[in-house]
Amino acid sequence: MPKANDYAILFDASHCTGCRACQVACKQWNDLPGEATENWGSYENPPSLSSETWLRMKFTDGMLNNEVFWDFTRDACMHCSSAACVESCPTGAVNYREGGIVTVDQDWCIGCRNCVQACPYDAIHFSEQMGVVQKCTLCYDRVSNGLEPACVKSCPTGALHSGTYAEMKKAAEERLQSLKAAGYKDANIYGLNEMGGTHVLYVLLKHPSTYGLPVGLSKESSKVATGWLSAGIAAAVLGFAGVKWLSDRREEVGGGS
Amino acid sequence: MKGGAWGIYIALYFWLAAMGGGAFLISLSLKDRGTKVLGAWLALIGIVAGALLLIADLGEPMRFWHLLAGIHPVSVMWLGSVVLALSGIGLFWLIISKEWPDWLVWTTAILVLLVVGYTGVLLMATARPFWSGSPLLPWIFLASAYTTGSALLVLFGSHSEKLAKLSFAFAVIEILLVAAHMIWTYSGAKDAITAAISGNLAWAFWGFVVVGVLIPLYMEAQKKALALAALLVLLGGFLLRYFIVYAGQVDVMRF
Numbered sequence: 001m002p003k004a005n006d007y008a009i010l011f012d013a014s015h016c017t018g019c020r021a022c023q024v025a026c027k028q029w030n031d032l033p034g035e036a037t038e039n040w041g042s043y044e045n046p047p048s049l050s051s052e053t054w055l056r057m058k059f060t061d062g063m064l065n066n067e068v069f070w071d072f073t074r075d076a077c078m079h080c081s082s083a084a085c086v087e088s089c090p091t092g093a094v095n096y097r098e099g100g101i102v103t104v105d106q107d108w109c110i111g112c113r114n115c116v117q118a119c120p121y122d123a124i125h126f127s128e129q130m131g132v133v134q135k136c137t138l139c140y141d142r143v144s145n146g147l148e149p150a151c152v153k154s155c156p157t158g159a160l161h162s163g164t165y166a167e168m169k170k171a172a173e174e175r176l177q178s179l180k181a182a183g184y185k186d187a188n189i190y191g192l193n194e195m196g197g198t199h200v201l202y203v204l205l206k207h208p209s210t211y212g213l214p215v216g217l218s219k220e221s222s223k224v225a226t227g228w229l230s231a232g233i234a235a236a237v238l239g240f241a242g243v244k245w246l247s248d249r250r251e252e253v254g255g256g257s
Numbered sequence: 258m259k260g261g262a263w264g265i266y267i268a269l270y271f272w273l274a275a276m277g278g279g280a281f282l283i284s285l286s287l288k289d290r291g292t293k294v295l296g297a298w299l300a301l302i303g304i305v306a307g308a309l310l311l312i313a314d315l316g317e318p319m320r321f322w323h324l325l326a327g328i329h330p331v332s333v334m335w336l337g338s339v340v341l342a343l344s345g346i347g348l349f350w351l352i353i354s355k356e357w358p359d360w361l362v363w364t365t366a367i368l369v370l371l372v373v374g375y376t377g378v379l380l381m382a383t384a385r386p387f388w389s390g391s392p393l394l395p396w397i398f399l400a401s402a403y404t405t406g407s408a409l410l411v412l413f414g415s416h417s418e419k420l421a422k423l424s425f426a427f428a429v430i431e432i433l434l435v436a437a438h439m440i441w442t443y444s445g446a447k448d449a450i451t452a453a454i455s456g457n458l459a460w461a462f463w464g465f466v467v468v469g470v471l472i473p474l475y476m477e478a479q480k481k482a483l484a485l486a487a488l489l490v491l492l493g494g495f496l497l498r499y500f501i502v503y504a505g506q507v508d509v510m511r512f
Contacts, residue, residue: 088331088382091320091323091326093323109316110316110321112314112315112316113263114333114334117385117506122384122509125261126261131316133261214384220382223389226381226392227379227382228378230377231375231395231399238396238400238403238430242283242427246286246287
């Protein structure tokens with residue numbers, strides 16, 4: 001779980017207008033270039049995060065019960081407390097830093113991309129130019145100097161807040177209560193339990209899956225444990241089958257010496 | 258994931274390490290020393306070639322030693338790198354030894370088994386539904402290690418008929434496991450399975466099924482050209498890994 005004084009961000013979907021000021025501010029502060037993309041029928045752009053896009057707004061739209069819905073969610077690193085990128089990293093280059101922030105040591109990263117495959121939020125990406133992975137740093141260079149992250153600073157509607165984890169959690173719970181009182185019965189907080197608790201919390205009006213957020217996530221360590229258990233059983237069963245088959249025919253097969 | 262996908266080097270590595278490792282593990286249950294030494298050589302070549310491919314695939318190849326500069330046991334890739342290095346040492350030691358002490362044979366066998374098995378665990382421990390949706394990938398890779406390993410020994414003229422039988426028996430197990438894996442993961446990985454069955458990976462998937470399994474099985478039943486059948490089994494082993502590696506990433510290779 002995140003500690004009370006850890007750095008944290010709160011995203012309140014009920015206040016977001018999808019203006020993407022945060023997306024642009026992230027590019028500007030972190031000196032990230034624009035990307036040439038093609039119109040694929042949505043205002044969502046670019047279509048995914050990349051090594052040069054660390055934050056974007058995810059747009060979900062369509063028709064439901066004859067009514068148009070158009071929802072916006074923040075899409076960026078969640079700074080998990082049990083982060084799949086950290087646990088899958090074979091060198092320790094991706095690691096937890098002061099205040100629970102997850103960052104990449106780009107002088108130590110070898111560019112194996114195991115973290116890219118492991119991240120359930122698709123939030124860490126390989127840069128071919130640099131040969132290493134890059135992602136959101138929670139603006140560690142800003143927050144450690146008492147400034148807000150660039151995305152939070154730029155938000156014109158009050159959908160983004162930053163502060164300590166305890167403050168953000170309290171603010172999320174208060175917002176949830178007032179939304180429930182206003183009749184949004186499906187409102188919920190996302191990130192309290194996901195991947196050991198994330199340092200970015202979301203207040204949502206509907207079920208997380210309707211915003212395209214992953215639910216029912218399992219931790220990297222439990223996936224690894226399941227994997228080794230399965231491999232162990234496989235080795236015992238298949239290895240035994242092979243050895244048995246051969247030893248039954250040892251005279252025919254292994255004859256000679 | 259622009260350029261960040263795991264590609265042909267990874268598929269080749271999975272194939273080479275499993276093929277050589279499988280040949281070694283099978284040769285251990287045979288009696289004659291010649292085949293055992295051959296198995297150790299094949300495994301060492303597969304593992305060294307595979308390790309070189311892995312290093313070449315890194316974004317910063319010269320930093321490969323960072324893998325062995327710390328201890329990160331939860332990371333399947335870290336553990337894989339360690340067992341890869343240790344198994345190479347074990348195999349080299351066996352090759353230069355006149356006598357094979359039991360403890361060294363056992364230790365090396367377990368390390369080689371880990372090299373073959375960890376590749377399945379590596380893919381399972383990801384956020385890719387086609388890889389992580391079922392626990393069967395280590396089973397498929399192990400079965401395929403025996404299939405391709407025994408086919409490789411057959412190609413080297415070792416106990417052809419019986420080992421060819423073993424190879425084909427495991428090929429049947431393997432294709433059943435692949436079918437089970439695809440049914441198991443279908444609900445979460447429709448894009449991957451569509452790509453394999455009828456999309457841009459169909460050549461690899463059906464190539465594995467037809468060229469890598471069905472034709473060799475037919476040839477085995479007809480007792481014809483066992484060496485050619487064994488060669489097709491090896492090709493099938495590569496196509497299997499190719500389609501698994503690429504299908505797992507179809508929905509993230511967006512632009």
